[in-house]
Amino acid sequence: MNSAMAIGVSKEFGNVTALNHIDLSVGRGEFVALLGPSGCGKTTLLRLLAGFETPTDGEIWINQERVADKTRMIPPEARRIGMVFQSFALWPHMTVYENVAFPLQYQQHVPADYRDNPRQRVANMLEMVGLAGMENRYPSQLSGGQKQRVALARAIVFNPNLLLMDEPLSSLDAELRMQMRKEIQHIHRELGTAIIYVTHDQSEALGMADRIVVMRGGQIEQAGTPHAIYYEPQSPFVAKFVGRSNFLQGNWADARTFMLANGEGTIPIHVSRDCSAFHAHQVLPVRPDQLKLRPWEVGSGGVLGTVRHAQFQGREWLYSIRVGEEEWEVVTDTREPFGYDQQVEVEVCV
Numbered sequence: 114m115n116s117a118m119a120i121g122v123s124k125e126f127g128n129v130t131a132l133n134h135i136d137l138s139v140g141r142g143e144f145v146a147l148l149g150p151s152g153c154g155k156t157t158l159l160r161l162l163a164g165f166e167t168p169t170d171g172e173i174w175i176n177q178e179r180v181a182d183k184t185r186m187i188p189p190e191a192r193r194i195g196m197v198f199q200s201f202a203l204w205p206h207m208t209v210y211e212n213v214a215f216p217l218q219y220q221q222h223v224p225a226d227y228r229d230n231p232r233q234r235v236a237n238m239l240e241m242v243g244l245a246g247m248e249n250r251y252p253s254q255l256s257g258g259q260k261q262r263v264a265l266a267r268a269i270v271f272n273p274n275l276l277l278m279d280e281p282l283s284s285l286d287a288e289l290r291m292q293m294r295k296e297i298q299h300i301h302r303e304l305g306t307a308i309i310y311v312t313h314d315q316s317e318a319l320g321m322a323d324r325i326v327v328m329r330g331g332q333i334e335q336a337g338t339p340h341a342i343y344y345e346p347q348s349p350f351v352a353k354f355v356g357r358s359n360f361l362q363g364n365w366a367d368a369r370t371f372m373l374a375n376g377e378g379t380i381p382i383h384v385s386r387d388c389s390a391f392h393a394h395q396v397l398p399v400r401p402d403q404l405k406l407r408p409w410e411v412g413s414g415g416v417l418g419t420v421r422h423a424q425f426q427g428r429e430w431l432y433s434i435r436v437g438e439e440e441w442e443v444v445t446d447t448r449e450p451f452g453y454d455q456q457v458e459v460e461v462c463v
């Protein structure tokens with residue numbers, strides 16, 4: 114069962130192709146993050162799902178119903194979806210109560226009990242987002258974090274099947290963002306509502322989503338679990354865009370053996386995952402935490418590196434290691450730090 118589907122969806126604005134044949138399916142209760150650089154089409158896809166735009170081609174399905182194609186369009190209020198935007202979009206002349214209760218009047222699929230007892234329902238929602246008792250305040254009397262909680266309560270009050278969130282935390286400060294992430298996860302667990310969450314912040318996507326859809330130039334570049342996106346990127350773009358990557362230079366001897374160019378000779382690296390997307394580039398993508406350091410021992414036959422920079426980060430050390438002509442980034446939790454110019458053996462664990 115799906116909460117939302119885009120089938121072959123394209124969207125053109127004049128001669129700009131914002132989306133190019135997108136296929137996306139979001140399961141019941143699934144938390145999907147749309148991640149990608151500015152202009153890749155994330156917001157356009159969300160607006161098509163919401164019903165603010167019509168696709169140029171393809172179909173949109175919400176809750177097993179075809180809600181849009183190039184000839185027909187079911188309006189947003191009939192789609193049973195809640196929405197939260199970066200800008201909060203609260204009505205300034207309405208109290209918190211009136212803002213949150215509003216969808217109970219204008220949405221088309223509202224359980225009768227909520228429509229008949231809006232006070233109780235709004236109070237429950239405000240409690241869920243940590244704003245119990247604030248019904249009579251106006252938006253101008255709230256902090257940024259509180260406004261976004263009101264927007265969240267308003268988005269979920271009518272029991273939507275799908276929640277669309279467009280960069281909901283990007284106007285909040287760093288500490289509040291971390292706190293709100295937990296609250297969004299909590300709400301997701303409590304309600305079991307499917308969420309499609311647009312962000313260009315990879316740590317939000319990695320930290321919260323069940324599945325990440327990485328977009329680029331109006332297309333889906335890769336979709337998968339946060340773990341798969343991070344450790345099994347299928348293109349140089351994903352390897353660079355999500356987290357940091359070293360691209361080790363060498364040659365692919367076969368599908369699982371990368372011959373690392375190391376000074377005069379080569380060192381074979383056995384790779385346990387599919388890296389076929391990188392064969393043509395003759396590189397091996399390696400995360401900074403997939404490299405391990407040891408003091409160098411003559412005759413070890415390993416990869417020789419020299420420490421160029423070392424930064425203490427609290428729980429871990431961040432190193433730049435010179436290997437031949439390249440500089441690799443390494444993150445380790447080694448207790449005994451390595452010093453500047455020290456020779457180390459670098460183990461590649463992929």
Ligand SMILES: Nc1ncnc2c1ncn2[C@@H]1O[C@H](COP(=O)(O)OP(=O)(O)OP(=O)(O)O)[C@@H](O)[C@H]1O
Binds near residue numbers: 126129151154158
């Ligand atoms: N109403 C519009 N008219 C013309 N072009 C548009 C319109 N809306 C979006 N675009 C273009 O479509 C492309 C995708 O835009 P979109 O807003 O979906 O990207 P995004 O990934 O959400 O970017 P950001 O992270 O900066 O918000 C961009 O090239 C944008 O300029």
